[in-house]
Amino acid sequence: MLSEYIIERVLEAALSRGGDFAxxxxxESKSSGLSIINGRVDNASAGIDFGVGIRILEKxxxxxxxxxxxxxxxxxxxxxxxxxxxxxxxxGMTVQLTPRVEFVSNPCILAPVSVSKSRKVDILRRACHAxxxxxxxxxxxSASYGDVQKRxxxxxxxGLYRTDERARVRFTIEAVASSDEEKQSGYFGPGSGKxxxxxxxxxxxxxxxxxxxxxxxxxxxxxxxxxxxxxxIDNGFGGVIFHEACGHSLEATAVGVHASVFDGKLGTQIxxxxxxALDDGTMPGEWGSIAIDDEGHDSSRNVLIEDGILKDYMVxxxxxxxxxxxxxGSSRRQNYQYAPTSRMTNTYIAAGSTxxxxxxxxxxxxxxxxxxxxxxxxxxxxxxxxxxxxxxMIRGGKIxxxxxxxxxxxxxxxxxxxxxxxxxxxxxxxxxxxxISGNIPTNVGQPMIRVSEITVxxxx
Amino acid sequence: MIYEPDEFIALLxxxxxxxxxxxxxxxxxxxxxxxxxxxxxxxSMYESSVLQGVSFxxxxxxQMGYAFAEELTDDSMNFLLDQAAQNCAVLxxxxxxxxxxxxxxxxxxxxxxxxxxxxxxxDFSKIGLALEEKIxxxxxxxxxxxxxxxxxxxxxxxxxxxxxxxxSHASNLMFVYANARCEEDDQVKTGDAYWFxxxxxxxxxxxxxxxxxxxxxxxxxxxxxxSGKYNIVLDAMAAADLxxxxxxxxxxDLIQKGFSLLGDKMNTRIAPEYFSxxxxxxMDRSITAVPFxxxxxxxxxxxxxxxxxxxxxxxxxxxxxxxxTQSTGNGFRSGxxxxxxxxxxxxxxxxxxxxxxxxxxQAGSGxxxxxxxxxxxxANIVSGDFSLSCEGYVIENGKIxxxxxxxxxxxxxxxxxxxxxxxxxDLYFDPPSDAGSIGSPSLFISDAAISGE
Numbered sequence: 001m002l003s004e005y006i007i008e009r010v011l012e013a014a015l016s017r018g019g020d021f022a023x024x025x026x027x028e029s030k031s032s033g034l035s036i037i038n039g040r041v042d043n044a045s046a047g048i049d050f051g052v053g054i055r056i057l058e059k060x061x062x063x064x065x066x067x068x069x070x071x072x073x074x075x076x077x078x079x080x081x082x083x084x085x086x087x088x089x090x091x092g093m094t095v096q097l098t099p100r101v102e103f104v105s106n107p108c109i110l111a112p113v114s115v116s117k118s119r120k121v122d123i124l125r126r127a128c129h130a131x132x133x134x135x136x137x138x139x140x141x142s143a144s145y146g147d148v149q150k151r152x153x154x155x156x157x158x159g160l161y162r163t164d165e166r167a168r169v170r171f172t173i174e175a176v177a178s179s180d181e182e183k184q185s186g187y188f189g190p191g192s193g194k195x196x197x198x199x200x201x202x203x204x205x206x207x208x209x210x211x212x213x214x215x216x217x218x219x220x221x222x223x224x225x226x227x228x229x230x231x232x233i234d235n236g237f238g239g240v241i242f243h244e245a246c247g248h249s250l251e252a253t254a255v256g257v258h259a260s261v262f263d264g265k266l267g268t269q270i271x272x273x274x275x276x277a278l279d280d281g282t283m284p285g286e287w288g289s290i291a292i293d294d295e296g297h298d299s300s301r302n303v304l305i306e307d308g309i310l311k312d313y314m315v316x317x318x319x320x321x322x323x324x325x326x327x328x329g330s331s332r333r334q335n336y337q338y339a340p341t342s343r344m345t346n347t348y349i350a351a352g353s354t355x356x357x358x359x360x361x362x363x364x365x366x367x368x369x370x371x372x373x374x375x376x377x378x379x380x381x382x383x384x385x386x387x388x389x390x391x392x393m394i395r396g397g398k399i400x401x402x403x404x405x406x407x408x409x410x411x412x413x414x415x416x417x418x419x420x421x422x423x424x425x426x427x428x429x430x431x432x433x434x435x436i437s438g439n440i441p442t443n444v445g446q447p448m449i450r451v452s453e454i455t456v457x458x459x460x
Numbered sequence: 461m462i463y464e465p466d467e468f469i470a471l472l473x474x475x476x477x478x479x480x481x482x483x484x485x486x487x488x489x490x491x492x493x494x495x496x497x498x499x500x501x502x503x504s505m506y507e508s509s510v511l512q513g514v515s516f517x518x519x520x521x522x523q524m525g526y527a528f529a530e531e532l533t534d535d536s537m538n539f540l541l542d543q544a545a546q547n548c549a550v551l552x553x554x555x556x557x558x559x560x561x562x563x564x565x566x567x568x569x570x571x572x573x574x575x576x577x578x579x580x581x582x583d584f585s586k587i588g589l590a591l592e593e594k595i596x597x598x599x600x601x602x603x604x605x606x607x608x609x610x611x612x613x614x615x616x617x618x619x620x621x622x623x624x625x626x627x628s629h630a631s632n633l634m635f636v637y638a639n640a641r642c643e644e645d646d647q648v649k650t651g652d653a654y655w656f657x658x659x660x661x662x663x664x665x666x667x668x669x670x671x672x673x674x675x676x677x678x679x680x681x682x683x684x685x686x687s688g689k690y691n692i693v694l695d696a697m698a699a700a701d702l703x704x705x706x707x708x709x710x711x712x713d714l715i716q717k718g719f720s721l722l723g724d725k726m727n728t729r730i731a732p733e734y735f736s737x738x739x740x741x742x743m744d745r746s747i748t749a750v751p752f753x754x755x756x757x758x759x760x761x762x763x764x765x766x767x768x769x770x771x772x773x774x775x776x777x778x779x780x781x782x783x784x785t786q787s788t789g790n791g792f793r794s795g796x797x798x799x800x801x802x803x804x805x806x807x808x809x810x811x812x813x814x815x816x817x818x819x820x821x822q823a824g825s826g827x828x829x830x831x832x833x834x835x836x837x838x839a840n841i842v843s844g845d846f847s848l849s850c851e852g853y854v855i856e857n858g859k860i861x862x863x864x865x866x867x868x869x870x871x872x873x874x875x876x877x878x879x880x881x882x883x884x885x886d887l888y889f890d891p892p893s894d895a896g897s898i899g900s901p902s903l904f905i906s907d908a909a910i911s912g913e
Contacts, residue, residue, distance in 0.1 A: 032543075037717050040554065045549035047528035047797060048539060051511070064507045068530040071462065078510075085506050085581055117550045140718040176719065176842055178697045183721060185842045224847075226687040226870070226911030257499065259606040259641065261648070339507065374837035380606060380641050383865070385834035385849035405846035407838045407868050455684070457847045457868020457911040 002026065002052075004097050006072050010054065011095040013079035018059045018086030019056040019063070021317075022076050022079070022095075023156040025294065026052045026070070027336045030113055035144040036124040039132075043144075044117065050338040054079050058086045060321050064339035097161040105291040106167040112147035115196045120145050123171055123199050130205035131175040134212035137219060139178035143208075145171045147196070154296035162296040167195055168287065168441055170430065177215035184221075184404070186214025187389065189432040190443065194285045214371060214390045221402035224391060224458030230366035230409060231454045232359055232394065232421075235370045237429035239444035242277060242349050244377040244384045245412035246270075250304055250312075251330075252319020252342035253378025253436065254379035261382040261413050265310050271416035273308040274352055281329060281345030287430040288347075288443040294340040295331040302328050304347075304407055305416075316342040318360060334438025341437045348445030352422025356448040359421045363396040367406065367456050368392045368399055374431070375408075382412035385457075407457040423448035461534060464749035465490065465512065468532040469620050472516060472540065477622065479541045481518030484622045485559045486629075487754065489796050490516045496581070498588040498608040506581065513796035516540040519558065523551035525798045544821040549756045554726035555782040558798070561623035563758040565741050569749040571631040574635040577614055579634070584610040587636060587665060594669035595640050599677055606650065607639040608865075625756045633747065634660060635891065636668065640676040649865075656891050657747060675830075679851065682863035684912035691826030692869070692908045693855065694817045696736030696888035698832045699900035703809065704890055705835045706844070706873045707732030707898055710739075710764050710772075711790075712782035719842050721874060725770045731877040734812065737765040739774065741789060741805035748892040752789065754800050759789035764807075776802050794894035808899030819884050819904045827910065828853045828860055829869060844873040879905045 002010075007024055029049040036041050036280065039435035052075060053066035065082045067074065083090075124143040131141045147169045155161040170191030188207045192198035213428035233241055246262075254260035262270060271277070281290045290299045295317050303311050315323060316331035319342050326416065332343035375386025388406040392399045428445035444459050463471070469486045476484035490512035497505040515528040518541070525547030529536035588610040597606050614632035619625060639652035653671045655663050687826075694702070702825040722730070741759030742749045752758055755777050764772045775783065776791025779802060792803040820828060829852040839846035847870035854861035871879075884902035 034550070040552040041550050042553060043799060045526050045528075045799060046539075046543035046547065048530065048536065048571075050529070050531045060504065061502065061507045064505070065509065066507075066508045067461075068512060069510065070531075072830075078508075078530070082508070085503075117546055121550050141719075142719075157615075178718075183719075183842045185840065223870075223909075226909065227867070230912065257606060258604065313639075337509065337511070339505070376834050376837065378650055378833075381648050382541055383833075383849070385835065385868075386836060387838040387847065403873075405650050405845040405847050405870055407834065407849065407870070409849040409866060411866075455868070455911060456864060457870050459847070459870040459872075459909040 001153065004240035008095045008097055010075045010079050011155065011157050013076045014056050014083050015093045016052055016080055017083040017090050018088035019058045019083055020091060021057040021157055023055045023295065024052065025336055026153040027150060029148060029150040029335065031148045032147060032424065033144065033146040034117065034120055034124060035142065036128055037142045037235060038140055038334050039128055041121055049335055054082060055339055056082055057318065060318060061086065062318055062339060066336050076382045077397055095157050096159055097155055098159040100161045100163060102249065103162060103164040103291040105289065106193045108167050110196035111149060112167060112169055112196050113149050113256055123204055124185040126204045127171065127173045127208040130208035130293065131173060134209050135177065135216050137177040137216050138175050138212050140176040142174045154294065155289040156296065160296050162292055162293050168193055168352055169196055173211045175215045176210040179220045183419060184215050184218035186211040186218065188442060189430060191287045192285060193287050193289045196435065210399050213304060217402050218404050223460045224403035224406035224456060225460050226458040228453050228455050230363055230450060230452055231369060231456065232363060232366060232448065232450045233369045235423065235425045235447050236427040237444060238369060239348050239429065239446035240372050240375055240386055240431065241415065241451060242446060243344065243347055243444045244375040244386055245415050247344050247347050247411055248377050249379040249382055250314055252313055252315040252323060255313050256319040256322035259380045262310060266312060269308045270310045270413065271305050271308040272419040274422045275305055275308050275416060275419055277305040278303050278350060279314055279344055279347045284338065286428065286431065286443055287345050287441050288345040290345060293329045293331040294333045297327060297329045299345065300329040314342045316340060316346060332437060332440050334440055338437040343437060343440055344433060344442045346428060346443035347450065348426065348428060349422065349447065351424050351426040354421050354423050356423040356425050359401060359423055359448055359450050360394060363394045363450065364396060366394045368394050377412065384412055385409045391423040403458065405459050409455050415454065418452045419449050420452045421450035461479045463532040465532065468514065472537055472851065473620065473622060475537060475541060479545065481520055483519035485517050486514060486620045487617065487793065487796055489615060489617040491613060493611065493613035493690040495609060495611035496584045498592045499590065501535045503585050511538050515796040516544055517690050518544045520545055520548040522556060523548040523553060524557035525551065528796050551608055555778050557778040559621045559623055560625065560756045560777060562625045562756050566751040566758050569742055569751050571749055576632055576634055576658055576660060579612065579660060584612065591636065591638055591669055594666060595638060595672050598673040600668060601642045601644050601677055601680065602640050602673060603643050604641045605638055606641055607637065608661060609637045611635045619756050627752060627756055629750065631823050633658060634669050636663060638672050640672050642676045642680060644680045647680060649676060649679035651679055677863065679863050680863035682851065684866045685854065685864055685910065686826065687911045687913050690910045691823040693823050693828045694903045694905060694907050695828065695830045696884060696886050696900055696902045698829050699903050700888055700890045700898050701832050701835055703900050705839045706841060707804055707807050708841055712773045712783060713774045713802045715773060716779055716782055721844060722770060722773065728770060729768050729785040730770050730874065731765055732880060733768045734879065734883060735765060735768050735880055736763060736810040737807065738763050738810060739804050739807040743806050748806060748897045750805055753791045754793040755791040757787045757789040757791060759805055762788055774804060776800055776804050804896035804898065806899065808887060809883065809901060811885045811887040811901040813885050814882055815885050816902055819882055819902055820855055820860065822882055823855050823904050824858055826855045828855050829866060846871060846873065867910050870909045870911065876905060879907055881906050
């Protein structure tokens with residue numbers, strides 16, 4: 001790895017022809033993956049990502065160069081070329097690093113790289129077996145495993161020099177149920193910011209059976225009705241609604257360039273008074289947790305909305321310069337091939353006070369979204385969409401028959417105001433969030449909530 | 461010690477033989493890219509990169525194991541051989557995946573422009589700055605250009621294996637994109653458009669700016685329509701997006717594993733007789749052309765749906781062996797990180813002879829759908845079901861009327877094929893990605909379920 005002396009010279013080269021801040025991010029990341037389809041190991045992969053990114057800021061302008069050639073002369077040349085593209089007057093800065101501080105975002109009892117592939121395969125076999133045994137209607141099963149163990153080095157021209165060790169493991173299970181003419185699938189993908197020990201103690205079979213149950217249930221589901229109606233969204237991955245409808249619009253990436261519906265709304269009511277929402281990267285062992293962000297700043301617990309009032313945004317260094325607000329430890333990137341920007345970590349709506357049973361029994365007609373797929377949003381307009389993977393109609397305060405093919409659409413600002421019940425059963429669920437700095441692990445989460453009116457896109 | 465690529469590849473193949481791999485192959489890819497973003501009349505972000513990566517696959521114990529690395533060192537070489545062997549030890553593929561010695565002939569394609577490769581920061585910033593300025597000045601209701609991006613990338617990939625196959629393929633492409641925001645009467649709308657190509661001379665910045673402005677401003681005043689069944693005209697871009705999402709159903713890999721409903725449909729009718737789909741690797745009209753796939757198999761032109769009848773699916777060498785047929789030259793990797801799977805080249809719906817105006821006029825009244833959102837989440841490839849947020853315009857008396865938003869289009873892809881009444885002449889290709897280039901003309905579809913007010 002690069003010596004402190006070389007890092008200092010590269011940072012100085014990065015400021016040699018312009019720029020007021022320079023940062024170097026190095027990464028070595030070992031990953032492995034396995035998949036089993038219909039009981040056979042179908043894919044096994046492994047790789048090392050290795051590279052360096054150099055970022056230079058000049059007020060709110062940014063230059064980012066990256067390569068996997070870490071030879072000193074190449075890095076110095078890259079840094080100088082990057083600096084030259086700013087076309088400004090150099091400040092003649094010298095760089096002296098402070099002593100290196102080492103962090104471990106994800107302490108592992110069983111480091112993924114130390115675990116044999118056959119132990120990883122066993123987890124997948126158990127999942128596929130449980131899903132297949134659930135019902136004779138289950139025609140196909142597919143399970144996958146993935147882990148990443150990553151070391152990052154972050155240094156910048158203010159003298160900061162920090163390293164971090166990160167690890168993640170995840171498995172996914174998909175079960176397909178078939179009738180003569182149709183196929184339906186059920187899916188879960190639990191993951192953790194811990195080592196392999198997470199999966200060794202995880203109820204793999206229960207999750208696989210749940211996936212199979214959804215597939216079988218959806219096979220007999222009727223097409224979902226269309227139109228506006230009350231929607232009850234269950235806990236866990238249901239939190240994707242907050243992630244899409246609100247979270248992305250609270251990132252400095254959007255707010256800092258005034259491209260967010262929530263720009264200029266600090267201190268005002270943007271959600272129902274029942275809603276308190278947080279982004280907390282400090283939760284131990286969670287999928288979205290980080291000890292330090294990708295600018296080397298401490299991760300933090302940020303209250304975004306408190307009792308419906310907007311309290312904070314998620315801010316990175318560039319966003320902080322644009323917005324005149326402090327950074328919030330929210331700067332993240334997929335890897336060295338991306339400049340970091342403001343992103344979510346573990347983002348969730350806090351638990352409320354209503355018993356989930358009462359939420360259903362208080363609803364005379366509507367949709368119960370038991371499990372959700374992903375979605376997307378345009379932060380400038382707040383228009384979002386997301387898919388219901390397991391849905392039921394609610395009639396007369398009771399859960400009625402299953403419905404399929406439903407998507408929920410709306411505007412984030414309206415949905416937040418229309419939340420009229422918040423349950424007690426907060427749960428988090430794992431997702432992969434894609435944005436301009438790549439794909440990163442984030443948790444979504446919420447207790448069961450009810451929204452008084454959402455447009456439900458069905459086929460009937 | 462850091463090796464040069466040629467040296468590393470040769471050494472890796474020779475070490476592989478000693479390490480007990482009876483067959484081995486190296487896929488090496490390197491490239492350069494740059495991207496520039498414009499905000500408020502200046503270059504707000506400039507990115508530039510030089511990258512490389514190497515994938516090794518080797519045959520041991522009847523299985524093909526893979527591994528990849530980005531640094532060309534002895535440590536990487538040891539890692540590749542060790543991990544590939546470990547992967548061979550756990551794999552249980554029924555069919556043998558084997559390497560290929562090559563075809564006697566490959567078509568010549570020209571998808572690399574040296575002129576384009578010579579453009580640099582100054583050229584790109586000139587284009588980006590001009591585009592932003594033209595959009596901002598085009599209409600007082602345009603309040604911002606949130607994203608204005610000019611990017612360029614070149615890539616060279618090589619395949620070398622123990623059967624003495626040595627192939628290389630170079631390509632480059634430029635991409636210009638902007639997303640504008642407009643406001644009127646408390647309504648905010650965004651719209652975008654892009655240009656991609658290899659000949660920067662054909663980029664008309666004025667025309668692109670006008671398109672972005674009209675895409676954006678056109679959405680003002682949008683509101684939902686009542687839920688119900690509608691005649692729709694699905695714009696070529698939206699139709700290509702939908703086809704991109706579902707084209708994996710033609711993959712022999714998915715079919716063999718039971719994840720596609722096309723499994724037992726070969727030689728049966730699945731669409732109207734005026735509907736055909738082709739996958740043509742070297743077609744003239746597409747910006748991408750590729751003479752061989754990631755296994756070194758010569759690519760070809762195939763008809764997947766011929767006048768409504770399913771006549772072909774896409775194979776790599778492994779799926780072809782299982783089906784007792786020949787590879788169709790569709791064994792592609794998504795870069796050095798991926799293993800060889802099955803993917804399209806230029807997969808498109810054959811255009812008809814009606815222009816957009818004729819389709820709208822035939823639809824009479826209904827909806828002209830311009831954009832679909834949430835394709836990664838709201839569509840299930842296995843069942844064919846989808847429900848997608850969409851935007852567009854009302855069709856009244858065969859003409860485009862007011863803007864529509866906050867509605868969904870829900871259907872099943874297999875059922876939808878049979879509701880296609882007329883096919884447009886305006887074949888359009890989405891920007892190429894690792895998953896090929898997908899194209900479609902506009903489609904007039906009847907009886908589509910729309911959810912709105």
